[in-house]
Amino acid sequence: MATKLKSVDALTIGVGWTGGIIAAELTKAGLHVVGLERGDYRNTSPDFEVPQIHDELSYAVRLKLMQDAAVETVTFRNDSSQTALPLRYFVGFLPGNGLGGAGVHWNGTTWRFLPWDFETRSKTIARYGASMLLPDCTSQDWGITYAELEPFFDRFEYQAGISGKAGNIKGTLQHGGNPFEGPRSRDYPNPPMKVTYQGSLFRDAAAKLGYHPFNMPSANVTRPYTNPDGATFGACVYCGYCERFACEMFAKSSPQLAVIPVAQKTGRYDLRTGVNVVRINLDSARRRAVSVTYVDGAGREFEQPADMIFLTSFVFNNVRLMLVSGIGTPYDPKTRAGNVGRNYAYQANTGGTYFFENKTFNPFMGSGANGFVFDDFNGDNFDHHGLGFIGGADINVNPTGGRPIQNHPTPPGTPTWGAGWKEAVAKWYSRAFSVNAQGGVQSYRGNYLDLDPTYRDAFGLPLIRMTFDWGPYELKQSAYMADVLQKLGKAIGADHVATHPLKGKYTTQVYQSTHTTGGAIMGADPKSSVVNKYLQSWDVPNLFVVGASAFPQNAGYNPTGTVGALAYHTSDAVIKRYVKKPGPLVG
Amino acid sequence: MADEIKRREFVAIVSLLGATLATGCSSTAPSSSTGASAAPSNSAQPNKALTEPEAYTFLTPPEQAFIEAACDRIIPADPPGPAASAAGVPYYIDGQLAGAWGNGARMYRQGPWQAGTPQQGYQLALTPAQLYRTAMRAVDAHCTKKYNGNFSGLTSAQQDEVLHGLEQGTIDLDTVPSATFFALLLENTIEGYFADPLYGGNRDKAGWKMIGFPGVAAVYTNLIDQNYGQPYIVPPVSISDVQQGLAQDDMDPKHVALVRPLHRRAVGTKGR
Numbered sequence: 001m002a003t004k005l006k007s008v009d010a011l012t013i014g015v016g017w018t019g020g021i022i023a024a025e026l027t028k029a030g031l032h033v034v035g036l037e038r039g040d041y042r043n044t045s046p047d048f049e050v051p052q053i054h055d056e057l058s059y060a061v062r063l064k065l066m067q068d069a070a071v072e073t074v075t076f077r078n079d080s081s082q083t084a085l086p087l088r089y090f091v092g093f094l095p096g097n098g099l100g101g102a103g104v105h106w107n108g109t110t111w112r113f114l115p116w117d118f119e120t121r122s123k124t125i126a127r128y129g130a131s132m133l134l135p136d137c138t139s140q141d142w143g144i145t146y147a148e149l150e151p152f153f154d155r156f157e158y159q160a161g162i163s164g165k166a167g168n169i170k171g172t173l174q175h176g177g178n179p180f181e182g183p184r185s186r187d188y189p190n191p192p193m194k195v196t197y198q199g200s201l202f203r204d205a206a207a208k209l210g211y212h213p214f215n216m217p218s219a220n221v222t223r224p225y226t227n228p229d230g231a232t233f234g235a236c237v238y239c240g241y242c243e244r245f246a247c248e249m250f251a252k253s254s255p256q257l258a259v260i261p262v263a264q265k266t267g268r269y270d271l272r273t274g275v276n277v278v279r280i281n282l283d284s285a286r287r288r289a290v291s292v293t294y295v296d297g298a299g300r301e302f303e304q305p306a307d308m309i310f311l312t313s314f315v316f317n318n319v320r321l322m323l324v325s326g327i328g329t330p331y332d333p334k335t336r337a338g339n340v341g342r343n344y345a346y347q348a349n350t351g352g353t354y355f356f357e358n359k360t361f362n363p364f365m366g367s368g369a370n371g372f373v374f375d376d377f378n379g380d381n382f383d384h385h386g387l388g389f390i391g392g393a394d395i396n397v398n399p400t401g402g403r404p405i406q407n408h409p410t411p412p413g414t415p416t417w418g419a420g421w422k423e424a425v426a427k428w429y430s431r432a433f434s435v436n437a438q439g440g441v442q443s444y445r446g447n448y449l450d451l452d453p454t455y456r457d458a459f460g461l462p463l464i465r466m467t468f469d470w471g472p473y474e475l476k477q478s479a480y481m482a483d484v485l486q487k488l489g490k491a492i493g494a495d496h497v498a499t500h501p502l503k504g505k506y507t508t509q510v511y512q513s514t515h516t517t518g519g520a521i522m523g524a525d526p527k528s529s530v531v532n533k534y535l536q537s538w539d540v541p542n543l544f545v546v547g548a549s550a551f552p553q554n555a556g557y558n559p560t561g562t563v564g565a566l567a568y569h570t571s572d573a574v575i576k577r578y579v580k581k582p583g584p585l586v587g
Numbered sequence: 588m589a590d591e592i593k594r595r596e597f598v599a600i601v602s603l604l605g606a607t608l609a610t611g612c613s614s615t616a617p618s619s620s621t622g623a624s625a626a627p628s629n630s631a632q633p634n635k636a637l638t639e640p641e642a643y644t645f646l647t648p649p650e651q652a653f654i655e656a657a658c659d660r661i662i663p664a665d666p667p668g669p670a671a672s673a674a675g676v677p678y679y680i681d682g683q684l685a686g687a688w689g690n691g692a693r694m695y696r697q698g699p700w701q702a703g704t705p706q707q708g709y710q711l712a713l714t715p716a717q718l719y720r721t722a723m724r725a726v727d728a729h730c731t732k733k734y735n736g737n738f739s740g741l742t743s744a745q746q747d748e749v750l751h752g753l754e755q756g757t758i759d760l761d762t763v764p765s766a767t768f769f770a771l772l773l774e775n776t777i778e779g780y781f782a783d784p785l786y787g788g789n790r791d792k793a794g795w796k797m798i799g800f801p802g803v804a805a806v807y808t809n810l811i812d813q814n815y816g817q818p819y820i821v822p823p824v825s826i827s828d829v830q831q832g833l834a835q836d837d838m839d840p841k842h843v844a845l846v847r848p849l850h851r852r853a854v855g856t857k858g859r
Contacts, residue, residue: 429798
């Protein structure tokens with residue numbers, strides 16, 4: 001029997017970037033918020049201190065900060081004719097766990113999606129005609145435009161202390177920035193990161209080829225910074241331990257730095273860690289979420305009522321908790337009925353490595369996002385007539401640190417072990433660097449999330465089942481981007497260029513990206529979306545589902561900047577409108 | 588907020604003077620952070636040769652011989668670095684198999700079990716430790732049948748032939764797909780050669796020295812965009828070096844450098 005607790009104004013299920021942003025904004029507005037986080041409490045000090053945090057085996061290989069697959073994993077199949085099987089270990093994508101979520105172990109690349117990304121379907125039809133869209137492509141417009149989100153991108157960038165160089169301020173192009181970005185109201189709060197040798201070669205060659213290179217926007221804060229809420233950050237020291245690690249320098253922006261302390265300072269934030277939400281409870285009409293049920297470390301059940309419930313976990317659990325709780329209609333790919341779970345998408349990365357006989361790099365110097373990028377082949381920034389795909393990729397170099405278990409490149413043809421391998425590893429470690437085309441992924445009828453019929457987690461709940469494969473667009477896009485990377489490598493003067501275009505079926509068995517998206521998608525029409533543009537459930541208006549689960553398809557960018565903007569957009573509407581008059585914010 | 592900022596400055600300093608971290612300095616931060624020397628007050632004796640005999644705990648004697656031989660074909664003694672066994676890799680693998688990872692920690696182990704597609708990955712009911720044990724017995728049985736001896740007793744050429752057969756999946760090990768075992772053995776050997784020495788491999792930081800990796804802690808703010816193309820070569824520093832007070836900031840460049848080169852691993856560094 002669950003112990004019933006006193007009702008609060010709002011609660012968040014999960015405390016990462018989205019749960020932290022919602023908590024900070026609502027508590028500042030005078031509301032009482034409970035944060036429910038399944039993982040441990042952790043903070044820069046003492047949890048992320050050197051030297052232990054610089055342990056490649058423990059963090060990058062054994063995945064100390066990630067979700068424990070023994071407790072909860074994902075089942076996977078490439079298509080619905082197969083039987084999904086549980087991922088026994090996480091390899092291909094790495095869901096986070098613990099306070100701060102993946103906002104602790106991310107690299108920090110922080111984008112605004114392009115204006116085109118929010119209107120993919122209508123703009124594609126307008127420029128190329130409806131025949132450009134494959135019949136099974138279910139990509140759609142977001143129900144929100146870049147212009148509507150712009151103030152909230154700005155909010156996130158200033159709260160998180162992002163470093164970068166503007167490319168377009170109020171319609172005026174800025175030298176050295178990204179000329180393809182949507183107009184922004186002002187520059188980034190902090191200057192761009194320092195340029196590595198690899199970055200300088202990439203920049204110069206890209207410019208020579210007529211592309212438009214610029215500094216990657218970064219949450220690795222470049223100078224001591226205080227955000228508008230008084231939260232403070234240190235300066236990045238380029239130690240090379242961002243990705244899969246936590247930052248000891250207070251310099252990689254995270255929920256712990258930027259928003260959680262802001263909520264705590266109000267005295268109106270009740271943060272509970274080590275508690276696992278197993279269900280959202282609805283009223284008898286199934287139009288209102290009255291509470292959540294959670295289990296603590298002793299196995300005790302609690303029921304926490306709240307006026308507003310924010311589902312702010314990762315993509316998989318946002319969708320899973322909706323399905324487990326019977327909210328909305330599960331998507332059926334055969335009939336296309338239902339929306340919860342549909343339009344699961346991902347990131348299509350095309351990698352390349354450049355090898356130089358006569359250049360030396362120091363690959364261990366770096367940070368998660370001190371790269372250089374060009375966007376000439378992203379979104380609809382280039383003519384797609386005759387290409388057979390829509391969307392594109394940000395093309396970047398980003399030396400994140402040369403931790404040697406996972407970074408010891410060898411040219412094609414090198415033996416995989418033995419004396420030849422060893423000699424090549426020693427020779428090329430400091431004579432090579434990687435580049436990447438981070439491609440968007442369109443949504444298709446057959447790619448979706450639902451509840452697995454067989455496998456369960458440690459709490460007895462069904463696991464989420466992922467059915468996903470590359471579509472024709474991604475395979476063609478990847479081949480195209482590999483050609484760009486080849487051309488760029490030759491322009492830089494590499495002696496060997498290796499590229500890895502996507503081929504065949506999507507596999508979970510090599511790390512590709514943790515940028516999973518969709519399943520609780522936003523839109524203007526309840527017939528084709530799960531949440532409205534405020535991420536408010538069409539079915540249960542006091543439930544907000546916040547995160548990349550709202551993306552109808554994924555762009556050629558890292559998702560966090562857009563996730564953060566959406567969270568600020570939601571909290572703004574809740575404070576200014578919903579609290580005064582609870583009910584649907586659209587329609 | 589002032590206290591917090593002071594705290595941050597302190598953290599910035601100890602990340603350079605990493606040695607102070609091991610000395611219980613958190614309650615007396617000011618005195619630790621003002622010390623120019625990183626010499627620890629109590630916990631370490633940098634110049635004393637600290638020794639602890641290495642020992643196997645999981646691997647049986649025939650398995651020890653198998654792993655030592657196999658690792659040394661994967662990373663042989665040829666220049667520019669020592670063989671895997673000379674770098675302690677077999678002890679690393681033993682420690683991993685004996686510990687949480689080897690016993691399937693963080694592995695989803697609920698049935699039903701069935702073979703999957705390559706895209707679905709590992710679907711054996713075996714933990715890594717069980718996989719190794721099962722596979723090593725089967726490989727030795729294969730070698731006895733084909734070469735009339737255990738794997739460890741074969742010539743280098745014969746061992747390479749067996750390893751290639753495992754890698755390509757052409758040797759039938761019954762329960763375990765041979766390519767699955769080989770991939771794990773290869774992965775673990777590389778881990779042992781490059782992981783922090785606290786896990787038993789990468790002895791004397793041989794793996795790091797071979798490629799020029801500086802180790803755990805450094806501030807590259809004033810180096811990363813300077814002297815493009817010039818190699819930055821320093822004695823690498825391990826987690827233990829910092830905790831035991833054997834490393835200090837040499838200030839310019841701000842790399843955490845060894846007080847003096849280490850020849851023996853310190854007490855308590857053989858991890859699990």
